[in-house]
Amino acid sequence: MDVVYALWEGSWADDAVVHDREKRVFVDPDKVRRIEHHGTYFDVPGIFICEPGPQRTPTLYQAGTSEAGTAFAAKHAEGVFISYPRVEMARDVVGRLRATAQAAGRPPEQLKVFPLATVVTAPTDEEAWAKYRSMREHSSPEACLARFSALVHIDMSKLDPDEPLEYVESDGIRGSLQVFTKADPTKKWTPREIADFLCVSSMGALFVGSPATVADQFEQWVEEADVDGFNIADTLSGVTFPDFVDLVVPELQRRGRVWTEYEGATFREHLYGPGNARTLPEHPASGFRRG
Known part of the structure; x- marks a missing residue:
């Protein structure tokens, strides 16, 4: 879990994706970082290989x-x-x-x-x-x-x-x-x-x-x-x-037990409410964020 949290949360900076059509730049390479994980069971030095979604860590x-x-x-x-x-x-x-x-x-x-x-x-x-x-x-x-x-x-x-x-x-x-x-x-x-x-x-x-x-x-x-x-x-x-x-x-x-409209845009927001697309502060994944 430390490996995937580091990949999902820490490999790409929040502003790494540029999407500049005129300059033909998709991502700023300086803001995509190797996680350099070297643990008991895994050695994963590299980066997360695709742009992260709005949740970063999927709803678990x-x-x-x-x-x-x-x-x-x-x-x-x-x-x-x-x-x-x-x-x-x-x-x-x-x-x-x-x-x-x-x-x-x-x-x-x-x-x-x-x-x-x-x-x-x-x-x-x-x-x-x-x-x-x-x-x-x-x-x-x-x-x-x-x-x-x-x-x-x-x-x-x-x-x-x-x-x-x-x-x-x-x-x-x-x-x-x-x-x-x-x-x-x-x-x-x-x-x-x-x-x-x-x-x-x-x-x-x-x-x-x-x-x-x-x-x-x-x-x-x-x-x-x-x-x-x-x-x-x-x-x-x-x-x-x-x-x-x-x-x-x-x-x-x-009876008011089930909603009639989805209020959030992500699955995690359906659990925790609008505005909570990312893991909550107390979740261990949040400790791997690097900005």
Whole structure:
């Protein structure tokens, strides 16, 4: 991260780009500098090879809430993806993320947290639940468990499907394994139950209902878990996203939860507000600026 921060933030001066058509000068070469990074893992003496964009450092998202993932997010992330099925679990994780960020010298609200959300919606609750049942009928629990095995690097086919799954260290996605082993003190998940759950819900929260019902549940998560938005899973391609945009978004806009116009020009401004195209002062990338 030190290497890319130095390239993005420190290689080109803010006024390096001249764009002088008459003199046929694109950039002042004296204002494009070598970063001369010589570290434990990398030697990068050269320059950033293209003109930087208005954000300089791209808006940084991180996924994973293992101990290592949390520490990395607290230092570097601006948006964080989490994946937990219940609001109480998400609340505890968000609290830990924000506390770790504060300990790292960043205001905790600088981490914008987005839980994974599977949304099955229709004009009425009854229609939404009928759609959900249809999705389940056409899903394969065995395939879902095979995908989960690939994610956590544990072969579920070799385990007793009705014995509670225990956490073990692996080189897979530890946060995904923790969701069904350590994160929920109220439940012991078996491989069969995990397969059944994953048929529609993709490890995150499941919201089924009319636009008003889904919006109520979203508001509950925002208020109780202190999340900043949601990462919508594309459960059924060509259906999930159009349903959400056409049905749920207008209800959220009516409640003042979703904007109707973009106020900023960059992605980072959508997180932090107009005028915040560059990383905020407390972010480590900002320390690599050289004017």
